[in-house]
Amino acid sequence: MSTIDDVTLAVIQNGLQQVCNEMDLAFQRAAFSPTISETMDRSDGIYHRDTGDLIAQGEWGMPIFVGCMQFSTQAALAYIQERGIEVRPGDVFMFNDPYMGGTHVMDVKFLRPFFYKGQIFAWFSNTGHWPDCGGMVPSGFSSTATEIEQEGLRLPPVKIFKEDEIDEEILSIVLSNVRVSEERIGDIKAQIGALTIGDRRLTELLDRYGADTVDSAMAEFRTRAAQLMRARIGTIPDGTYEGEAFVDSDGIDDRPLRIHVTMRKTGTELHFDLSQSSPPCAGPMNSVLATTKSAIYLAVKHIFPDVPINAGTFEPIHIADPDGTFLYAEYPRPVSGCAAEVSQRVCEAVFDALVKAVPDLCWAAPAGTVGNLSLGGRDPRRDRHYVMYNLSGGGYGGSLYGDGMSNGCSTTGNAATAPVEVLEQYYPILFEHYRLHERSGGPGKRRGGLGVNYRVRLRGGNAKLSFIMDHGRSGPLGAAGGADGAVNRIVLSYKDGRQYIPRHLSKDQGISMTEGDSVEVWTPGGGGYGNPLERDPASVTRDVFLEYYTIEDAAKDYGVVIDPESGTADLAGTAALRAQMMKERAASA
Structure with a gap:
């Protein structure tokens, strides 16, 4: 039983949250690339000094990073300890290896020890999605990659800062292997700046309440989160429930990949088995274990949004390692599509199981795709190279309580679509329209929300177009008698009147575009909920x-x-x- 009064606990909990929120804002405002500054594809958190367990995370961070950053921090600490690497104040480690608790190589993590009165009290970590880390195509979203090296530069934990001084040799290696390096140095400094803000704010909190009190409070937060999650899980009827979802293809073999979830609920614990899913694939739709597990954590958190987020939240959720499936990627499997697309199919499969158990708490499937679209080339107006990365919203699924939201963010993220006016200023493009995807919401007593439809025209120069999306083969699942939402579509129109529709429907790369060519995208609508004849x-x-x-x-x-x-x-x-x-x-x- 905690000896700290509830008022003090609440103040400390909010104080830790505020530290992370300020890191989020500092990172966003200082970043150079629109992917971070406008889209907000980033996250910041505080982690336990010994275990790397999650203590607190910013409210505006990407949800899929909640579990992944705990796994990556744990992997980095193990790496540091195994090699006997000395850690000093002002050191910052940089890494992006997907197999070390990560997602894909474009999600670059920084890790900084937080010292208080000469001792490591905790670790700060943040993740930022860099629009490019090298690889076969601008942005790293290669739909035909067959090994991780084709997706970009892969880094183990290395000290990019040593006692607050940047390591110019490490920096030069990184900048020599990525496109648009002048933009990357800006993002690097933004990530460092966010961690520095966290250091200042957490010091102030410890100065006010004392290290022992804050330490005890953090342990209490974890205990209470686990207790509340167990209480919420206890409301689910005991039993075994199954769900499934499908990825369109792996980008190489034009056949769907199956995700099968068996969820067993006993008492106040949930057990998940994914062993009946498809085997490892040749293309980039493999998922590393950290992303697979994080997607399940996130799906359950969707059902019980009132449970605070820390390591205790995950304690009652048990996931068997899906060895032998594409959801357990090991080196050298390519994984660029795991965080953005496969993770959402995992959530969808979990929702499909949960809606059978607690239909009043669940909903039909959402659009379930980030809609990754990248364009890279040279801007003739500014005489410089660029990499544009764009993501877009889709429809949410209907539920017992209402229609699905239109143009909502992805299941595993809260990233916003960058304003088209900003993208048009940064890159030689023109959005000819950006509107709702009519007729895309799945029919139901509560219909699915609508996706979006936009067309982008290249205004100058030559460029390479690449994209990894999903739900092009089948739309998001309806629930409780509702119909599926509409599928994703992509059409490239050349200025001479020819059109190109990708063979893999939602995945392709390195398509040449010249001035006047355009690409049009229709994102999926959400599934409908309930019998449409009762609407x-x-x-x-x-x-x-x-x-x-x-x-x-x-x-x-x-x-x-x-x-x-x-x-x-x-x-x-x-x-x-x-x-x-x-x-x-x-x-x-």
Whole structure:
């Protein structure tokens, strides 16, 4: 039992959270690349001095990094200890090896010891998505990579800063192996600056309450998070539940990859087994273990959002290592698609299992793709090279309580789409439109949210286009009788009128573009929840008025008859059509 009063505990907990939040903001505001400064693809946290366990993380950090940064910190500490590397105040380690508790090589981690009165009290760590780390194609999202070296420079933990002085030799190696190096040095300094802010703020907190009190409070936070998570898990009926999801392809072999989850709930514990998933694949859709586990943690956290985030949150969740599947990538398997795409399919499979157990707490599948699209070339206006990395939103799944949100962020992230005006200033491109993907939300009593549709035209020079997306083969799953959402689509249009549709639907790389060519993307809509024939006709009529769907869709998917002249629902005609449709469905079943 904690001897610290609850008021002091609350103040310290909020103080630790504030330290991380300030690191997030400092990182974002100082970063050079729009991927971090506008999209906010980054995270900051505090970790235990001995175990590397998560203590606190910024509220605006990427959710998939919650588990991954704990795994990467633990791996880095083991690396440092095994090699007897001396650690001094002002040292900062940089690394991005996916197999060391990471995601993909573009997510670069910095790790700094926090000293208080001459002793290491904790570790600060942050992750920033660099738009490029070298590799076959600008951005590193190579859809045809068959080994990790083709995805970019891979670094073990190395001291980029030694006692607050940058190591120019390490820096020169890094900058010599990435594109647009002048932008990377800005991001490096932004990451360092965020950690420095954390050092100052945590020192102030310890000066105020004392190291022993804060240390005891952190242990109490972990205990209480574990207790609350167990209490929430206890509300799930005991039993075994199964779910599955599919990745379109691995970018090499045009066949889907299966993710199969068996979830066993006993008492206040959850056990997950992924062993029936597809074997390792040739292309970059393998997932490292840290990302696979983090995706499951994140999926459960979606169901119980009130549980605070620290290492205790994960204690009641047990995941068997999925050896022999593509969800347990080992060197030299390529993994660029794991964090952005495969992790979302893992979440989707977990949701598919959970919706059978707690349908009132779950929802239909969301769009489930980051929509990674990159363009790299030379800007003739500024006479310099560039790498543009863009991500986009999609529809959320409907739930018992309402329709899914349109143009929401990815399942495993909270990154925002960069403002098109900013991207047009940075790069030689023009967004010709950016709008909702009409008719994309899956029909249901509560329909899925809509994805987005945008077209980008190259304004000057030559460029290489690459993308790794998903849900191009099948749309996000509906739930409780709802229909699936619409699929992802990509079309490249050349200025001479020719069009190119990728063979792998949602994945391709190194496509040449010249001035006047354009690429158009349609992201998936969320799955529908519940029987579409039970949807309120007034809601269907409103959706038609907003041009989310057509009058024909209203009749075909919802059994709602709308008068084209008045735009109102014919209730008698609707009742008759729905009765006929229910009769036909019963007969076919």
